[in-house]
Amino acid sequence: MTSDYSQMQKAYYEGPTDPEHIVGNYAWHENFPYETLLLYVDGDIRRPLFSSFKGLKALDFACGPGRMVSRMSRFFPRVDGADISEKLITIARKNCPQSDFWVTSGADLGDVPKNNYDFIYSTIALQHIAVHQIRDRIFRSMKERLRPEGKVTLQMAYSSTHPYMPTRRDYSLELGPAKVKLSRKVRNHARWLENKDQAQVTNSLCDVMILPEDLPVIRQEFSSIFGSCQFWLYEVASRFTPPFGPRHRVPYWPTHWIFIHAGAHLDK
Numbered sequence: 001m002t003s004d005y006s007q008m009q010k011a012y013y014e015g016p017t018d019p020e021h022i023v024g025n026y027a028w029h030e031n032f033p034y035e036t037l038l039l040y041v042d043g044d045i046r047r048p049l050f051s052s053f054k055g056l057k058a059l060d061f062a063c064g065p066g067r068m069v070s071r072m073s074r075f076f077p078r079v080d081g082a083d084i085s086e087k088l089i090t091i092a093r094k095n096c097p098q099s100d101f102w103v104t105s106g107a108d109l110g111d112v113p114k115n116n117y118d119f120i121y122s123t124i125a126l127q128h129i130a131v132h133q134i135r136d137r138i139f140r141s142m143k144e145r146l147r148p149e150g151k152v153t154l155q156m157a158y159s160s161t162h163p164y165m166p167t168r169r170d171y172s173l174e175l176g177p178a179k180v181k182l183s184r185k186v187r188n189h190a191r192w193l194e195n196k197d198q199a200q201v202t203n204s205l206c207d208v209m210i211l212p213e214d215l216p217v218i219r220q221e222f223s224s225i226f227g228s229c230q231f232w233l234y235e236v237a238s239r240f241t242p243p244f245g246p247r248h249r250v251p252y253w254p255t256h257w258i259f260i261h262a263g264a265h266l267d268k
């Protein structure tokens with residue numbers, strides 16, 4: 001059944017949706033300081049993950065049109081990308097001609113070379129994979145692509161308030177009756193250990209919600225695959241402009257972006 005899910009995702013990301021809209025609120029994401037949060041432990045500029053970028057290779061998982069491949073290429077001499085969508089990879093190749101790209105099955109990293117990267121990162125993508133078994137395969141597949149000293153920082157979405165909807169005055173003013181619609185959407189999302197492989201929608205319509213009680217399980221899973229794990233929560237709710245930009249008619253559910261750092265020798 002997980003292959004049905006990957007086919008559904010592929011159809012969505014290859015489908016008629018305008019690639020510009022796959023990365024909803026493009027300008028918001030372009031203004032977000034992803035580099036600091038990906039490259040420094042706990043977003044603390046005194047704690048860089050890498051003391052030098054010389055000779056290092058990075059891989060962007062679920063890179064889409066290459067938005068963060070371009071941005072991270074200011075640091076790493078080499079940044080490659082992988083994504084489920086041939087259509088988006090074609091755009092990424094045009095945007096970033098110096099990089100290598102791979103189209104994947106949706107459940108692993110396919111032909112991305114093994115034992116090859118010092119750093120793998122991902123932004124606004126893993127939260128859209130609502131099947132625990134598939135994410136687990138992807139994380140194991142990432143580990144195989146890392147060099148022995150390699151590290152990952154993976155951004156996902158977290159809510160400190162679920163199941164209660166945050167009472168944000170500006171949202172209720174803005175939305176009025178649409179609040180009901182919002183709760184329906186939230187119920188549609190998967191819990192961390194759930195395998196929502198029957199889902200017919202993706203890309204924020206059926207995401208995986210990370211909640212406070214999931215953190216110990218996630219820490220244990222990442223530690224067992226990568227050897228170590230720590231989190232950093234960055235509050236985003238107050239940075240969402242109601243109703244979170246032109247592509248979101250109702251506010252998106254997370255209160256924070258969670259940055260999951262994992263890999264060998266995190267504290268060095």
Ligand SMILES: C[S@@+](CC[C@H](N)C(=O)[O-])C[C@H]1O[C@@H](n2cnc3c(N)ncnc32)[C@H](O)[C@@H]1O
Pocket residue numbers: 009013022023024061062063064065066067068082083084085088104105106107122123124125126128129203
């Ligand atoms: C919202 S876009 C983000 C693109 C890019 N990471 C960025 O930050 O601009 C989500 C991306 O995740 C990719 N994606 C979703 N599920 C995937 C999966 N199972 N395997 C690989 N890529 C996936 C989509 O094709 C899409 O490019």
